[in-house]
Amino acid sequence: MTFEERLARLEQIxxxxxxxxxxxxxxxxxxxxxxxxxxxxxxxxxADTRVQQLIERADGTFEVETRE
Amino acid sequence: xxxxxxxxxxxxxxxxxxxxLFGGGLVSDVARSEPPPPxxxxxxxxxxxxxxxxxxxxxxxxxxxxxxxxxxxFIPLWVRGEISDFKSHRNGHWYFCLRDSTAQIRCVVWKRxxxxxxxxxxxxxxxxxxGRLTVYAARGEMQYAVTKMEAEGxxxxxxxxxxxxxRLEADxxxxxxxxxxxxxxxxxxxxxxSPDGAALHDIVAVLHRRVANVRVVVVPCAVQGESAxxxxxxxxxxxxxxxxxxxxxxxxxxxxxxxxxxxNHEQVARAVxxxxxxxxxxxxxxVDISICDLVADYRAPTPSAAAEAATPSxxxxxxxxxxxxxxxxxxxxxxxxxxxxxxxxLARDLSSCSAEQISTRQTKLETxxxxxxxxxxxxxxxxxxxVARAADGATLGSAAAFQDGMPFDLIVRDGTVPAQVRGxxxxxxx
Numbered sequence: 001m002t003f004e005e006r007l008a009r010l011e012q013i014x015x016x017x018x019x020x021x022x023x024x025x026x027x028x029x030x031x032x033x034x035x036x037x038x039x040x041x042x043x044x045x046x047a048d049t050r051v052q053q054l055i056e057r058a059d060g061t062f063e064v065e066t067r068e
Numbered sequence: 069x070x071x072x073x074x075x076x077x078x079x080x081x082x083x084x085x086x087x088x089l090f091g092g093g094l095v096s097d098v099a100r101s102e103p104p105p106p107x108x109x110x111x112x113x114x115x116x117x118x119x120x121x122x123x124x125x126x127x128x129x130x131x132x133x134x135x136x137x138x139x140x141x142f143i144p145l146w147v148r149g150e151i152s153d154f155k156s157h158r159n160g161h162w163y164f165c166l167r168d169s170t171a172q173i174r175c176v177v178w179k180r181x182x183x184x185x186x187x188x189x190x191x192x193x194x195x196x197x198x199g200r201l202t203v204y205a206a207r208g209e210m211q212y213a214v215t216k217m218e219a220e221g222x223x224x225x226x227x228x229x230x231x232x233x234x235r236l237e238a239d240x241x242x243x244x245x246x247x248x249x250x251x252x253x254x255x256x257x258x259x260x261x262s263p264d265g266a267a268l269h270d271i272v273a274v275l276h277r278r279v280a281n282v283r284v285v286v287v288p289c290a291v292q293g294e295s296a297x298x299x300x301x302x303x304x305x306x307x308x309x310x311x312x313x314x315x316x317x318x319x320x321x322x323x324x325x326x327x328x329x330x331x332n333h334e335q336v337a338r339a340v341x342x343x344x345x346x347x348x349x350x351x352x353x354x355v356d357i358s359i360c361d362l363v364a365d366y367r368a369p370t371p372s373a374a375a376e377a378a379t380p381s382x383x384x385x386x387x388x389x390x391x392x393x394x395x396x397x398x399x400x401x402x403x404x405x406x407x408x409x410x411x412x413x414l415a416r417d418l419s420s421c422s423a424e425q426i427s428t429r430q431t432k433l434e435t436x437x438x439x440x441x442x443x444x445x446x447x448x449x450x451x452x453x454x455v456a457r458a459a460d461g462a463t464l465g466s467a468a469a470f471q472d473g474m475p476f477d478l479i480v481r482d483g484t485v486p487a488q489v490r491g492x493x494x495x496x497x498x
């Protein structure tokens with residue numbers, strides 16, 4: 001799941017928890033939420049900016065080459 | 069004309085003059101080709117051409133020779149004066165006079181040389197024109213062939229900007245409705261700029277600091293110089309055909325007005341407008357506004373600012389996560405409390421309900437409460453803080469939320485204390 005998707009899922013979970021929800025369902029949602037929070041926080045701590053360069057081949061197709 | 073032996077002419081001069089001089093191609097193409105031809109022996113004329121009425125030269129010889137002399141005597145140079153009688157001819161060339169109070173010179177800008185000049189000058193403009201002096205044989209006039217021009221007060225560039233802007237506006241390319249929102253989490257950012265420039269370095273540094281997991285794909289192009297407009301257009305076209313980016317940054321770091329000029333080019337602006345995904349323009353420093361800036365979905369004052377606009381900051385995302393965490397735990401606690409209360413009521417009301425059943429559910433609730441305890445707001449309570457809650461369950465988080473006499477619940481580590489406000493709450497200056 002991408003960070004963006006996790007954030008969207010967390011929004012859904014919070015909204016559902018704030019509504020009228022069965023206890024068992026609430027617990028399941030809550031656990032899923034905690035898991036997503038952990039994963040999202042971990043991803044934030046893991047900076048990775050890759051720099052590449054776009055190269056067009058003679059036949060008009062493309063290649064992305066990692067720099068340095 | 070000045071020597072007695074004019075026949076031997078320098079290489080590269082027009083054949084026509086040779087033909088005219090000697091009345092019929094004595095120096096033929098064949099004679100010039102390799103291997104070296106045997107020297108042609110010219111008849112030695114009596115005196116020099118034009119010395120007598122009998123040896124009179126043709127008018128074209130006169131003008132041609134004048135042209136050779138003048139072109140040989142002047143190196144290209146800047147000349148200043150006022151523009152008058154400007155005409156853009158059907159054939160694409162520009163004609164005008166450059167004059168001061170006592171003199172004038174006919175000028176031409178050949179169509180192919182016009183790309184070095186931002187816009188056609190207007191009559192009355194004070195300009196400096198760079199070119200070379202020649203002779204226009206057909207009229208027997210001196211003519212100044214101009215290749216570069218600058219107007220006082222940067223008038224030509226201002227005029228060029230106005231014209232370009234008006235044309236883009238007429239095509240609706242400056243309309244605010246065209247501006248697309250930037251994606252909040254771009255995964256692949258194409259950066260159209262010089263691969264060795266400061267702009268790329270700044271963008272990568274900012275992205276690295278701000279956000280995780282973004283790919284920067286450099287699409288290299290010249291950002292200044294004569295080839296820059298075309299190269300930028302080609303790079304943008306490449307980004308479209310590649311279709312692998314979800315956001316584009318086009319730009320360069322600061323420089324002189326001339327260095328930044330490519331980004332005022334109409335074709336570049338149109339290429340920016342034709343970009344398939346949202347595009348940020350970042351040209352120069354804060355004060356430099358280019359035509360590209362007007363057309364792009366977002367104008368960033370610098371390349372660094374473009375990187376900031378392109379991505380959310382880590383701090384912002386941490387804040388988002390924290391808010392979601394609080395919402396979730398608050399809601400989950402509310403749910404547990406509601407079920408606990410309901411259970412209590414049931415226990416009180418229904419004597420048929422077995423103690424065992426109640427005990428099982430109670431245990432389950434305690435398990436859940438134990439999990440929730442791991443969350444910071446509950447942990448906070450166990451450290452001795454309390455939470456004030458209004459009758460409707462809302463958290464009372466500031467002095468302004470209380471009124472004199474208002475009842476509320478104080479949630480402490482091991483229970484709830486009914487309470488009431490006594491006196492007027494005082495806010496602390498923050």
